[in-house]
Structure formats: C-alpha cells, structure tokens
Amino acid sequence: MTEPLLSVKNLKVVFHLRRGDFTAVNGISFDIMPGEVLGVVGESGAGKSMTGTAIMGLIDRPGEVIVDEIRLKGERIDNLPEEKMRHIRGRRIAMVMQDPLTSLNPLYTVGEQLVETIRRHLPLSHDQAKKRAIELLADAGIPDPQSRIDSYPHQFSGGMRQRVVISLALAAEPEMIVADEPTSALDVSVQAQIMKVLKRLCAERGVAVMLITHDMGVIAENADRMIVMNKGEIVETGSVGDIINRPREPYTKKLIEAIPSIKTQNPRYAAAVARGEAETTAEALVEVKGLSKTFDLSPSLVSRLFGGKHRKLVHAVQDVSFAVEKGKTYGLVGESGSGKSTCARMLVGLLEPSAGEIRLEGTDIWRDRNAAAKRRSKIQMIFQDPYASLNPRWRVGAIIAEPMRALGISTNSTEIADRVADLLERVRLDPEAMRKFPHEFSGGQRQRIAIARALSSQPEFIICDEPTSALDVSVQAQVLELMRRLQDEFGLTYLLISHNLAVIRQMADSVGVLHNGVMVENGPVEQIFANPQADYTRMLLDAVPDISNVA
Amino acid sequence: MLAFIIKRLGQSVLVMLVVALISFIMFRYVGDPVASLVSQEATMADQAQLRERLGLNDPVHEQFFRFLGNAVQGQFGISYRLQTPVSELILSRLPATLELAFTSVVIALTLGILLGVFTALNPKSWASAGIMAFSLVGVSLPTFLIGIGLIYIFAVELQWLPSFGRGQVVSLGGWWRTGFLTESGLRSIILPAITLSLFQMTLIMRLVRAEMMEVLRQDYIKFARARGLSKRAINFGHALKNTLVPVITITGLQLGSVIAFAIITETVFQWPGVGSLFVNSVAVVDVPVMAAYLMFIAFVFVVINLIVDILYYIVDPRLRVGGSARGT
Structure with a gap:
C-alpha cells in the first residue's frame, strides 16, 4: 500500500465561546x-x-485545533x-x-x-x-x-x-x-x-x-x-x-x-394509476394567460423615453400560460434567471404584469374591482429563506396572527390565540412555541412557522418559492411531507417553484419548465419526466447529479 | 468615463444654480439693501436714485441673471461693513483657511487610516483598546473645548506654542500669503490644525476600523489566505483597498466640512480665515459677505463631491460602464 498523501489523526476543533466550549469536530481520523x-x-x-x-x-480565534497529527506526505504540518x-x-x-x-x-x-x-x-x-x-x-x-x-x-x-x-x-x-x-x-x-x-x-x-x-x-x-x-x-x-x-x-x-431521487415516479401519480383515475382533471383554480413582464434597465430617462442604442429592456417573463387545478400542485422549474420568481411575484401581487392576465376563480387579480382584497385573502406565499422571512423581533404567536389581524378575519385576542395554537399543532409544533422568538428554532422549524403563517388567513392557493432549498435533506423530506399532508387536510392548491427537479417530481401533479422567461414545456409531471419533449428539459434532467449514478 | 464626468459636471452646475438662487434671495430680500447702504440723512430722492443705479427696479429674473453673471466673474458686491469688494475680502482670507484645512486634513487622513488599520488588525491588544477609548473623547468633545484645552496646556502652562494668530506670513505671487515658510507660522498652525483634525481623525479611524474588520471577514480574504499570500499582501493589498471604497464617500464629505466649519476653530484661535470673516459679518448683517460665503461653501462641497465620484470610479471597477456579465 502506498503512503497516504494526507493523514489526519484525531482532529478536534473546539470553539471557546462565552457560554462554554463548543466542539465542532470531535476526534476524526482519515487518510487521502x-x-x-x-x-x-x-x-x-x-x-x-x-x-x-x-x-x-485557517481556523481563527475563538476556534482551536487540537490534533494528534496531520501529515502531508509523511511530514507533519499541524505544528x-x-x-x-x-x-x-x-x-x-x-x-x-x-x-x-x-x-x-x-x-x-x-x-x-x-x-x-x-x-x-x-x-x-x-x-x-x-x-x-x-x-x-x-x-x-x-x-x-x-x-x-x-x-x-x-x-x-x-x-x-x-x-x-x-x-x-x-x-x-x-x-x-x-x-x-x-x-x-x-x-x-x-x-x-x-x-x-x-x-x-x-x-x-x-x-x-x-x-x-x-x-x-x-x-x-x-x-x-x-x-x-x-x-x-x-x-x-x-x-x-x-x-x-x-x-x-x-x-x-x-x-x-x-434524498428525493429524480428517478422515482411521483407517488401520487402511481397511486392514481393504481386506482385507475390518472386521467381525471379537476377545474382550474388559477389560470395564467399570456403573462409577460418586461423590466426597463435603460441607464437614463432620455433613452427610456426615446429609445436609441442605450435602450435596454429585459424580458423576464414572456407570454407564459398555464393553469393550476384545484387541490393539485403545479411545479415551476428553471435555472436562475429563468423568470420563475418573477412569475411568483406577479401571482402573489407584488409585481404588476406588463401584459397578460392572472385569473383566480375567474377574477382577474390585477384588473377587476376588489381584486386586491380577493388576492390577499385567497393567496399566500412561503419564501425560500426561513431565516430571513420571519421578523426576528416578533414572537412566533404575533407572526402567525398577523395575516388574521391584517385581513380582519378575527379581532378577538383569545380567539386568535386559539387559532394560532391550532395552526402550530397542524404544522406539528408545540403550541408553547408562540411565546418564543424565531431565533430559538432550527431552519426546518422556522419553515413550519412560515407555513403556519401562510395558512392563518385560510388561503386556497399557496405559492411556495423554493420552500426547501435552504434546508438539509432530512429536514427537506419532513417539510415536503408536511406540505403534502396539509394539502390533503385543507384541500390546498400549491404553486411549487424549485430548481430541484427531484423535489418537483415528488410533489407536483403538473409541471412547467421555464427557460429565459419562456415556457418551453408544460404538462403532467410523469409525461415530462418520463418523456421530455424540449431539448432544454432533457439537458436539465441529464445534468442532475443523482445517487443512483454511482461513479 | 468622459460621459460620466460630463453628467456629474452638469449636476454640479445645477446644484450651484440652486445655491445661487438662495444666495440671491437672501441678498435681495433679507432687509432692504438700499437702507443698509445710504446714510441716515439721505432723502427719498437720493434713495430712489440709488435704487435705480443698483438696478433694484428691474424685473426679478433680470436681477438674478445679473447676479449670476457677476458671481461667475467673482463679483459679489461691496461689503457693507468694510466698504471693500467682497471678492477681495474673501481672497485675502482664503489662503489662511485653506492652509489650515489642508494641514488638518493631512493629519486626519494619515493618522486616521493608520490607527484604523492598526486597531482592525489587532482588535484584542491593549494599544487598540487605548486608542479606541481616546477616539471616543475625540468624537464626543466639542471642538471649542478641545481648542481651549490645547491653548491652556500648550500655550498658557507650557508656553511651547502661540495661542492665537497666524504668526509671520510670507507673500507668494502677489495675493497668496503663506505661513508655511516661517518658523512662527508653522508653530502657529499646529494647535488649530490639531483641534480641527481631531474630530475628523477619530471619525475616519473608527470608520476604517469597522469597515476593515468587515472586509477581513469576507470570503475573498479567506480565499486569499488559502492561497498562501503574504500577510502584507492580504492586509494592505486586498483588505485596505476594499476598505477604502466606502470610506472615500464619508471622508470626502467630512473634508468639505473641515473647510466650511472651520468657523469655530478659527474663532477660538483668532485665525484670520474665511470662517472668522463670516462670523464677524453675521454680527453686523453684512449680507453680501454672507451670500458670497454661502456660494463659496457650496462650491467647495460640489468640487469635493465631484472628486469623490471620480475617485470612486477609479477605485471600483464595478461602477465602470460596460461592466455586465458575459458568457456562462
């Protein structure tokens, strides 16, 4: 056997913090x-x-490295x-x-x-x-x-x-x-x-x-x-x-x-096929037709008004159409810059579309009268980063109750407290959590709090923008499972945005693939994953690293 | 680059026009200029004649353009108090203020950056703790108190340095009289320059320290260390240059205020500069001097801002045009 290039024996990294020592690495040994x-x-x-x-x-204070030895080609380098x-x-x-x-x-x-x-x-x-x-x-x-x-x-x-x-x-x-x-x-x-x-x-x-x-x-x-x-x-x-x-x-x-594998079939699809009802379609809750968004990034007002060679328009979303069926999940995939988050922002009402319409139960959520009120009460959003999307100075109870108070669903504080407790139980957290602050929770727990907040105004349609991409795989699996169960309990409709194709395959009923703001493919999930039509979809699917491809 | 400078210049001109308008309004409407100029025995006819001669009966916009035209040529009328042209007054006082400001800026920048870098690199040392405590004093004590304190210690008790004035001055090229060339001039500038620079110095130091500690935590510093670069290359090549980007803005604005607000220091040390001229003019409502001073200070700030913008442009490549991402 050849000599190892690097040999690490009993490596410990300890951080000396004010409230005691924290051991980040605890006595590991390995060779390369x-x-x-x-x-x-x-x-x-x-x-x-x-x-x-x-x-x-490169460990800095207050960290300390304690190690028996690190050898590089037999020569000690730790001391x-x-x-x-x-x-x-x-x-x-x-x-x-x-x-x-x-x-x-x-x-x-x-x-x-x-x-x-x-x-x-x-x-x-x-x-x-x-x-x-x-x-x-x-x-x-x-x-x-x-x-x-x-x-x-x-x-x-x-x-x-x-x-x-x-x-x-x-x-x-x-x-x-x-x-x-x-x-x-x-x-x-x-x-x-x-x-x-x-x-x-x-x-x-x-x-x-x-x-x-x-x-x-x-x-x-x-x-x-x-x-x-x-x-x-x-x-x-x-x-x-x-x-x-x-x-x-x-x-x-x-x-x-x-780890969700991109190679496994959607479990709900499999179950539906087994019951022989794979082809049934429910009525559409949300319909998006010809949605476009153009950003004007021209450097000055003059070129913005009169055009010319400095005029710079970015077509973030171009003529995107899809429908989300009631009680189902629609997955939107694409790489960064593909326009998926811009779509989400227009659907939730944060960004006005340049063209096209978004209909929620037949009402255009941007142009019809009282559209804003309807939009706010029926649509909610879950964001990517649970560390940034919860106000660190508010208690969890106040965070979850805010949509109820803001939309005037309830003003009675005991009633609100009861509902918050109920929501926390639904997302599998202890109701005691409402008295704590967000920093006392882990990433997965925070995302549960964010889900409870989204549910508190009793919406029908929830837009989830990369809900699990900031989480570890084991936590991701739990959060996805929770989302699936809540969908059954409340009959929710999801728009799930993700760059993770495996997550989309597990969760969605239908899928749209966005590339540079254009919808390149749109259809039932198994059709797209088993038999992709667009070159771009095929390229995406091939690029995903998967544990079944062991080198 | 050229388009950028032209654009900035255009904005500067706009700012100067607005200031000129304010200055003009003050000149024209704060009190009646005729009443300030004529003697008490003047008849109504004399006053009307003066009014006509000064053009005060013309339409307001004509008066404003005349004011602008004169201002561009450096003419701001005649001081009520001293009966000499304002431009001459300011020009004769300007060298004193500029020399004081220049000296204190050099002190503030050199010491501020050096101490800031030192305290950022050795955050735990005793020296840093001492410097930080001292800087708190600099930030929190009012300028006049520092000035009086320094006069008491170095001029009254120790008698090392003069307590007021500019000392002997030497005339350079006609109108510029400098104190830099005589011993008494140099000795005289020490105390006021320290007084004026102390606040700026501590501010720059704290800013550099906070900014540098932030930069040292960045990934590119860690990556530079992981590449085995020398300590000097990392601290002074990679970290300091990034530190200076935000520091430039604040420092630029502060340097403007060194010139503009030298008033207090000049008063305490009886420094014959523009600031003390302004204070004396305020006391007797010498409006032409005040209007000219306003224009002058605005000009100083506009020029400094222009320089800061251009510096920014040179230091930070991300601001240069055509800096968008290419390729995948």
Whole structure:
C-alpha cells in the first residue's frame, strides 16, 4: 500500500465561546491517497467545512485545533509556524470555496489575482506568470483567455467565476485541493460542467481532492471514497458504491432515504394509476394567460423615453400560460434567471404584469374591482429563506396572527390565540412555541412557522418559492411531507417553484419548465419526466447529479 | 468615463444654480439693501436714485441673471461693513483657511487610516483598546473645548506654542500669503490644525476600523489566505483597498466640512480665515459677505463631491460602464 498523501489523526476543533466550549469536530481520523477524490458528506453543522478549514490551518480565534497529527506526505504540518504554513497553503494544499461571487476580490482583475498567487509560490517573472495564468484559464475552459485575463470578477458569470477560482487553486501545482461545496451555489447545468472541469484538471495533474458537500448526488458521481459525518464525528467511511448501495449505519440509511431521487415516479401519480383515475382533471383554480413582464434597465430617462442604442429592456417573463387545478400542485422549474420568481411575484401581487392576465376563480387579480382584497385573502406565499422571512423581533404567536389581524378575519385576542395554537399543532409544533422568538428554532422549524403563517388567513392557493432549498435533506423530506399532508387536510392548491427537479417530481401533479422567461414545456409531471419533449428539459434532467449514478 | 464626468459636471452646475438662487434671495430680500447702504440723512430722492443705479427696479429674473453673471466673474458686491469688494475680502482670507484645512486634513487622513488599520488588525491588544477609548473623547468633545484645552496646556502652562494668530506670513505671487515658510507660522498652525483634525481623525479611524474588520471577514480574504499570500499582501493589498471604497464617500464629505466649519476653530484661535470673516459679518448683517460665503461653501462641497465620484470610479471597477456579465 502506498503512503497516504494526507493523514489526519484525531482532529478536534473546539470553539471557546462565552457560554462554554463548543466542539465542532470531535476526534476524526482519515487518510487521502494521492490522486484520490474523497467525498465528505453531512448535513449542516456536521463539521465538514471545519475539517477542511482546519487542514488548511485557517481556523481563527475563538476556534482551536487540537490534533494528534496531520501529515502531508509523511511530514507533519499541524505544528508548523504561521509563516511556514503560508508556503504550504496554495503551494501544496489549495482550496476552492462555495460561493464564486464572493471568493474573488472585486477590485482586482482576475489576471492580477492569478499573477500575484503564481509569483508568490513559483520563481517566475511577471511575464512568465501571466503566460501561465492564461494557460490556466484556458485549461479551466474560459474562452478567449488572452483578453478575459484583464476582466474584473463581476464581468464573469457565476460558473465562469468558479472556473477562475479553480485556476487560482491550481496556480502553483498543489498536491491536493480542498473543495468546500464547489458547486452548491450554481445551477444544475453549470454545476455539472464545473465538476467535470475540476475532475479533469485534478486527474490530469494527479491532484487529490477532498470534496466537501451536502449533496450526496455530487459525491455519488464524482468521488472514489466517502466519509459520512454527523455532529462532528465520522459515522461511516468506505467506497462510494458500498455506502450508497449498502449503508451500514442507521444515520447513513436515514440520510440516503431522505434524498428525493429524480428517478422515482411521483407517488401520487402511481397511486392514481393504481386506482385507475390518472386521467381525471379537476377545474382550474388559477389560470395564467399570456403573462409577460418586461423590466426597463435603460441607464437614463432620455433613452427610456426615446429609445436609441442605450435602450435596454429585459424580458423576464414572456407570454407564459398555464393553469393550476384545484387541490393539485403545479411545479415551476428553471435555472436562475429563468423568470420563475418573477412569475411568483406577479401571482402573489407584488409585481404588476406588463401584459397578460392572472385569473383566480375567474377574477382577474390585477384588473377587476376588489381584486386586491380577493388576492390577499385567497393567496399566500412561503419564501425560500426561513431565516430571513420571519421578523426576528416578533414572537412566533404575533407572526402567525398577523395575516388574521391584517385581513380582519378575527379581532378577538383569545380567539386568535386559539387559532394560532391550532395552526402550530397542524404544522406539528408545540403550541408553547408562540411565546418564543424565531431565533430559538432550527431552519426546518422556522419553515413550519412560515407555513403556519401562510395558512392563518385560510388561503386556497399557496405559492411556495423554493420552500426547501435552504434546508438539509432530512429536514427537506419532513417539510415536503408536511406540505403534502396539509394539502390533503385543507384541500390546498400549491404553486411549487424549485430548481430541484427531484423535489418537483415528488410533489407536483403538473409541471412547467421555464427557460429565459419562456415556457418551453408544460404538462403532467410523469409525461415530462418520463418523456421530455424540449431539448432544454432533457439537458436539465441529464445534468442532475443523482445517487443512483454511482461513479 | 468622459460621459460620466460630463453628467456629474452638469449636476454640479445645477446644484450651484440652486445655491445661487438662495444666495440671491437672501441678498435681495433679507432687509432692504438700499437702507443698509445710504446714510441716515439721505432723502427719498437720493434713495430712489440709488435704487435705480443698483438696478433694484428691474424685473426679478433680470436681477438674478445679473447676479449670476457677476458671481461667475467673482463679483459679489461691496461689503457693507468694510466698504471693500467682497471678492477681495474673501481672497485675502482664503489662503489662511485653506492652509489650515489642508494641514488638518493631512493629519486626519494619515493618522486616521493608520490607527484604523492598526486597531482592525489587532482588535484584542491593549494599544487598540487605548486608542479606541481616546477616539471616543475625540468624537464626543466639542471642538471649542478641545481648542481651549490645547491653548491652556500648550500655550498658557507650557508656553511651547502661540495661542492665537497666524504668526509671520510670507507673500507668494502677489495675493497668496503663506505661513508655511516661517518658523512662527508653522508653530502657529499646529494647535488649530490639531483641534480641527481631531474630530475628523477619530471619525475616519473608527470608520476604517469597522469597515476593515468587515472586509477581513469576507470570503475573498479567506480565499486569499488559502492561497498562501503574504500577510502584507492580504492586509494592505486586498483588505485596505476594499476598505477604502466606502470610506472615500464619508471622508470626502467630512473634508468639505473641515473647510466650511472651520468657523469655530478659527474663532477660538483668532485665525484670520474665511470662517472668522463670516462670523464677524453675521454680527453686523453684512449680507453680501454672507451670500458670497454661502456660494463659496457650496462650491467647495460640489468640487469635493465631484472628486469623490471620480475617485470612486477609479477605485471600483464595478461602477465602470460596460461592466455586465458575459458568457456562462
């Protein structure tokens, strides 16, 4: 057996906080072989990012790293002084971080950042370093690197920036890369490209990769071996195929079961087929016809009024039509910038459409008289980020009661308190929760509170804009299950917006696929997933990393 | 870039026009200018003749345009109090104010940025705690108190430095009289410059510190560290430049107020600058001087804002035109 490239023995990361010590990583040991891709998976708070940061020696106070030893090619690096460690970072172990939008310095061109990094580690002149930088950018798949090298980070799209970040990480020929959620902030189609670039570059250079991610699908398709982490400890480690197909530990089993797979049929569709009623259609609650939204981003008033070459119109949504049947779920999918959130904002009444109509039970919610009142009482919304959508200074009881008070459904405070308690029970929370503040709850619990708030005005139609994309997979499964049960209990109609195709397949009855503001495909869920017609839908479906594609 | 500057210049002209209008209204309608000019024995006929000569019977817009035309040529009429042209008065006082403002700006910027960076990089050290406590004093004490305190310690008790005036001045190129070239001039400027700069310095320092600590938490700093860059490159190359982007705006506005509100410091130290000229004019309702001072201060702010905008443009590439994302 060859010597491991990196060997970590009994690594602990402890944060000394005012209210006592918090152990983020609790005594983990692992090895990475040269050229190997090691996947590290776990839910938020599992300590996986901390492990990566600790190896790089980048844990800041009040954090403390306690470790028996970390060896890089047999040489101890955990007790090196800071100045020596700087020559290992970037030179021998490099890092790729999650968010390409924030990991580059906005005030320097990518060339300046590359040249600076290259010259720090390699004895090259400025011109040689620049030549190497251009080669690196070309390798990472950036077209026309000769001229793009003088661009600033904001002139690149998210995917292109992550390519720049990867070239920066590879600038000094490191032996290993710590990739911390390298694709989590990107769209699925871009995600697949970036993982391909990262894997190819590392394979060509024999660079080992520690791939940290919450997405089991990414690991299944890219890693050789994997570590499952939970609460700072290693739960299970082994080859990717072994763990995904034959998990031994209950935690791993639970984690794998919770992942919605894009390959599984919609359970309700299957049940309906079994009862022989797959074809029945209910009446439409919401009808959208020819909906369009155009934003005018012209730089000045003159070009806005008179046009000319500076006139800049963005067609966020163009001529979108669909119908949502009563008691059913309509899924809207698309990548970022496809116009799905703009659609949601027009449906809920936050943004006026440029053209087209939205009818709720036959009433045009924008133009008819009393439309606004009807819209407010019948339509509610659940937002993506449960940390940002609840007012941190209000108690949960007041948050949930607000729609009732605002719409004048009830003014009697005992009645309101009773209804809030009832709603909390419906979303499977303790009614005592109404006396607490949002920060006392976890992400999943907060999203339940947001759902209770949406239900409190007794709406018929709920728009869910990425309701689970900020949550861990196991929590996501619980929230989706809750949404499904509430739909049966209250007869709710959902518009579910998501970039996660697997979630849409599990939840929706019909699906619309948006691409650059245009509806490219629209139809019953199984028809679209089993037999997609549009090229774009097919491309999206192929790009999704899935645990059934074990590398 | 050029289009941007032209646009900003247009806006500046607009601002100056509005200020000129206010200044004109004050000049024309705060009290009767004729009553202030003529002696008490003047007859009604004399007054009417003066009114005609000053053009006060013309339509208001004609008067305003005449006022504008004169203002552009630097003519603001004659001071009621001193009976000399206002432009000459202000020009003779301007060097003193500008030299004082320049010195205190240099002190405020140098010390403010240095101390701000130091306290941001060593947030836990004793020195930082001391500097922060001292800065609280600077922010909270009123300027006149600081001035009087400094005079008491350094001029009265220790007798190291003069307590008032500009000391000896040397004439440069006719009208610019500088205190920078004589020993007494240099000694005289120390106390007022420190007094004037103290508030700005502590403000800049606290701003730089807060902004820099924020920047140091950013992902691109962590990524720069992960690439093994040297401490100096990270702190002064990557962090400081990003820190300065928001600091430029506030600092720019503050520097304008150093010139505009040097009034208190100039009064305390009897500094023969524009500020003390203004204070003396207010006391006797010398409207032409006040109107001219108003225009002057507006001009200073407009110019500084223009410079700040252009600086912003140079420092931050995201503001430059054609900066939209390309490719996927």
